Amino acid sequence: MAYKITVIPGDGIGKEITDAAVKVLKKTDEKFQLGLSYTYKDAGGTAYDKFGTPLPDDTVVACKASDGVLFGAVGGDKWDGVEPSLRPEKAILGLRKQLGLYANLRPVKVADALVEYSPLKPELAKGVDLVIVRELIGGIYFGDKCESEQYKGSERAWDLENYSVPEVERITKLAFETAKLRRGKVTSVDKANVLATSRLWRRTTAEVAKGYPEVALNNLYVDNCAMQLAIRPAQFDVIVTGNLFGDILSDEAAVVGGSIGILPSASIGTDTSLYEPIHGSAPDIAGKGIANPMGTVLSAAMLLRYSLHEEAAAKAIEAAVDQALADGYRTADLYKDGFQRVSTDEMADVICERI
Numbered sequence: 001m002a003y004k005i006t007v008i009p010g011d012g013i014g015k016e017i018t019d020a021a022v023k024v025l026k027k028t029d030e031k032f033q034l035g036l037s038y039t040y041k042d043a044g045g046t047a048y049d050k051f052g053t054p055l056p057d058d059t060v061v062a063c064k065a066s067d068g069v070l071f072g073a074v075g076g077d078k079w080d081g082v083e084p085s086l087r088p089e090k091a092i093l094g095l096r097k098q099l100g101l102y103a104n105l106r107p108v109k110v111a112d113a114l115v116e117y118s119p120l121k122p123e124l125a126k127g128v129d130l131v132i133v134r135e136l137i138g139g140i141y142f143g144d145k146c147e148s149e150q151y152k153g154s155e156r157a158w159d160l161e162n163y164s165v166p167e168v169e170r171i172t173k174l175a176f177e178t179a180k181l182r183r184g185k186v187t188s189v190d191k192a193n194v195l196a197t198s199r200l201w202r203r204t205t206a207e208v209a210k211g212y213p214e215v216a217l218n219n220l221y222v223d224n225c226a227m228q229l230a231i232r233p234a235q236f237d238v239i240v241t242g243n244l245f246g247d248i249l250s251d252e253a254a255v256v257g258g259s260i261g262i263l264p265s266a267s268i269g270t271d272t273s274l275y276e277p278i279h280g281s282a283p284d285i286a287g288k289g290i291a292n293p294m295g296t297v298l299s300a301a302m303l304l305r306y307s308l309h310e311e312a313a314a315k316a317i318e319a320a321v322d323q324a325l326a327d328g329y330r331t332a333d334l335y336k337d338g339f340q341r342v343s344t345d346e347m348a349d350v351i352c353e354r355i
């Protein structure tokens with residue numbers, strides 16, 4: 001079997017973390033004889049600098065022709081001044097839209113070795129195992145916007161949030177299907193006490209729930225959900241929410257496990273899917289070789305699972321990451337006295353040795 005993977009390093013730490021993940025994929029390929037091949041493409045600020053656009057057409061074409069896309073991150077202060085439609089972040093937003101990646105799965109499972117790194121008390125972090133199902137190609141990130149207009153004598157800007165029933169049905173069905181394979185609980189998160197889009201979201205979710213009598217549904221307002229994630233994260237199984245709330249809540253949920261550097265994600269589409277860590281390009285640590293590659297390595301494992309259906313190979317990577325942590329290896333974000341400090345590339349080697 002031969003599988004084509006498009007790799008998009010992007011900006012900042014993107015190259016370091018995707019190099020590490022590809023190293024681990026190559027080792028996994030040797031062991032499981034997967035027949036992986038890699039095509040590298042540009043996106044983000046680096047693509048803007050080379051081609052004048054953050055998302056060259058041939059990057060999109062390559063993604064569409066591949067069995068899965070491994071993405072690093074885009075963005076950085078260097079491009080803060082560029083015209084908004086050419087910002088590096090337009091690359092990932094454009095890929096999500098053009099590839100139809102409507103669902104973003106962000107699993108948060110706190111490894112026993114990381115419980116002590118949580119900003120929460122150990123007894124709150126222990127055993128947390130949840131997945132955020134975030135709608136990815138609708139909502140305020142993709143609504144009409146106005147960068148600047150004159151209104152009643154002052155400048156103003158606006159972004160429009162909209163959701164349709166089919167969009168909400170599609171993502172909530174995926175959340176219920178996910179919950180069926182887990183602990184059977186969906187928490188839908190919205191701001192239905194204020195927003196019309198949230199009220200439509202809540203009505204639609206209630207309708208979808210009727211088709212899943214074996215799954216329990218509860219609704220939370222997003223402000224309360226943010227608090228519940230800090231005070232009792234273990235109550236959650238599947239959280240389903242819109243694009244903006246999912247973006248924010250998943251950074252919060254990530255650090256329950258100690259570092260944003262370890263959280264992977266899968267952006268699922270109908271034809272191809274894209275896999276990326278949930279963090280950004282971390283310009284503050286880029287080029288230093290200290291970024292934690294685990295979120296990207298675990299994203300590569302999700303690629304093997306969801307796009308290539310190579311479950312044994314995916315599990316081997318996840319087990320190797322757990323073992324690397326259990327054996328005391330730490331990148332700078334998680335380093336403490338008494339542990340073995342390693343660089344991004346060395347962490348890839350440590351994981352490879354455990355495949």
Ligand SMILES: NC(=O)C1=CN([C@@H]2O[C@H](COP(=O)(O)OP(=O)(O)OC[C@H]3O[C@@H](n4cnc5c(N)ncnc54)[C@H](O)[C@@H]3O)[C@@H](O)[C@H]2O)C=CC1
Nearest residue numbers: 073074075076092261279280281282283284285291292333
């Ligand atoms: N999907 C994407 O490409 C995303 C891109 N971004 C972009 O990234 C740039 C930086 O954004 P920030 O808000 O600073 O968020 P960020 O996630 O890049 O960084 C936040 C903090 O976490 C740390 N961090 C992130 N990843 C890490 C890793 N693997 N290992 C160790 N520490 C890590 C950073 O050093 C920083 O202190 C911006 O241009 C933003 O738009 C942000 C989020 C997602």
Ligand SMILES: CC(C)CC(=O)C(=O)O
Nearest residue numbers: 089092093247278279280
């Ligand atoms: C457009 C991205 C920068 C949004 C983001 O932060 C994310 O998807 O996690």
Ligand SMILES: [Mg+2]
Nearest residue numbers: 247248251278
């Ligand atoms: Mg984010």
